[in-house]
Amino acid sequence: MDLKPNHNSPVITDPVPVKSRFGLPSTLMSYPPASNGLNSPTSILLNNMQRRKNVPSKLDELCTGGWLEAMIACSPPRKKQTKDSDENIEQYHKWMMKYPSALTSFEQITTYARGKRIALFLDYDGTLSPIVDNPENAIMSDEMRISVKNVAKYFPTAIISGRSRDKVFEFVKLTELYYAGSHGMDIMGPVRNNDTQGSHPNSIRTTDSQGKEVNLFQPASEFLPMIDEVFRTLVEKTKDIKGSSVENNKFCVSVHYRNVAMEDYGRVDQCVKEVIANYPRLRLTSGRKVFEVRPRIDWNKGKAVEFLLESLGLSDCNDVLPIYVGDDRTDEDAFKVLRERNCGYGILVSSVPKDTDAFYSLKDPSEVMEFLKSLVKWKENCNLEVKKIR
Numbered sequence: 001m002d003l004k005p006n007h008n009s010p011v012i013t014d015p016v017p018v019k020s021r022f023g024l025p026s027t028l029m030s031y032p033p034a035s036n037g038l039n040s041p042t043s044i045l046l047n048n049m050q051r052r053k054n055v056p057s058k059l060d061e062l063c064t065g066g067w068l069e070a071m072i073a074c075s076p077p078r079k080k081q082t083k084d085s086d087e088n089i090e091q092y093h094k095w096m097m098k099y100p101s102a103l104t105s106f107e108q109i110t111t112y113a114r115g116k117r118i119a120l121f122l123d124y125d126g127t128l129s130p131i132v133d134n135p136e137n138a139i140m141s142d143e144m145r146i147s148v149k150n151v152a153k154y155f156p157t158a159i160i161s162g163r164s165r166d167k168v169f170e171f172v173k174l175t176e177l178y179y180a181g182s183h184g185m186d187i188m189g190p191v192r193n194n195d196t197q198g199s200h201p202n203s204i205r206t207t208d209s210q211g212k213e214v215n216l217f218q219p220a221s222e223f224l225p226m227i228d229e230v231f232r233t234l235v236e237k238t239k240d241i242k243g244s245s246v247e248n249n250k251f252c253v254s255v256h257y258r259n260v261a262m263e264d265y266g267r268v269d270q271c272v273k274e275v276i277a278n279y280p281r282l283r284l285t286s287g288r289k290v291f292e293v294r295p296r297i298d299w300n301k302g303k304a305v306e307f308l309l310e311s312l313g314l315s316d317c318n319d320v321l322p323i324y325v326g327d328d329r330t331d332e333d334a335f336k337v338l339r340e341r342n343c344g345y346g347i348l349v350s351s352v353p354k355d356t357d358a359f360y361s362l363k364d365p366s367e368v369m370e371f372l373k374s375l376v377k378w379k380e381n382c383n384l385e386v387k388k389i390r
């Protein structure tokens, strides 16, 4: 199901603030004042922000211009990695002091969550499934699926992915979740009785595969033909670069170089730049050994989190604790939104030090699974306590 391109779409040019362009409720854009609580998201964040300045970020380099250099720097030769491993471990432990494990800080998190509803936002690749060479093989384990299913019984849960919404649903296969594909540019969320979003040009009410009424929000619908064209051009242009692959994520295109020899990185870089030069309405971002070509609109995973919180009736920070778990640069938009709202926790999945706006960290998808299981256990204990009191 797609929205028809809307040529009067308000989401094409960047300068106009999203609030006025979308006509979304003002709560979407308002940020509550900072709390004075010692363990509040803000106090932890302020500490983190002061400390994080020391952590160099290869990904930041990508954004400031040195694309090719950063591609190479992100791929150190194996020999060097081994030699540096003790040093790397030490650096990681130092970094962990700034971004503590969400597992060892679990009590702190749940103390803050008491009396609030947790809303869970989960990235897919590198968070629910381990990073693998072939994107088609990024399968989620059954144990992880059961963990996500269980957590969704207690907390509203959404998957927010760079993949197309259909693709990520194919991997996750859980109908009880909400899904936002294409970095949040394709959201299938709930319909609220009193909402006006269903009548927005970028949003329609429809039914999902189960026949349930849902709200489909596609702020970049008019870019579909352009994205298709760019996808085909990139496939053609990169066809001779061994190991490269191009993935159509519906409202964005991924150009993968994970399996490309380092000496060919420059060719990938050049192809992508040449193609995108013809499309001023598209922009380039980067992920884990991937370039992402996307519409130049003011929309990202952070906006998608706000949109979903609003749609779910969960935008009141006094009652709700959003938790976002992700591993990639595009997840930083969501971490940032939680920081700016002074509401909720970002959890970065990483086994190496990274510059981040998250509060906590988890090493890899297996720790993510452990965290989800802990949330379920905690909630069940809370429910038992409530029963005993009654």
Ligand SMILES: O=P(O)(O)OC[C@H]1O[C@H](O[C@H]2O[C@H](CO)[C@@H](O)[C@H](O)[C@H]2O)[C@H](O)[C@@H](O)[C@@H]1O
Residues within 6 Å of the ligand: 123, 124, 125, 126, 130, 131, 132, 133, 134, 135, 136, 138, 160, 161, 162, 163, 247, 249, 254, 256, 258, 287, 288, 289, 290, 292, 328, 330
């Ligand atoms: O937002 P996400 O769900 O994390 O999606 C981001 C990109 O993830 C996928 O690529 C990454 O994972 C692949 C499989 O492990 C890996 O081969 C690749 O190197 C990673 O960049 C996906 O294929 C992309 O389309 C997404 O944009």
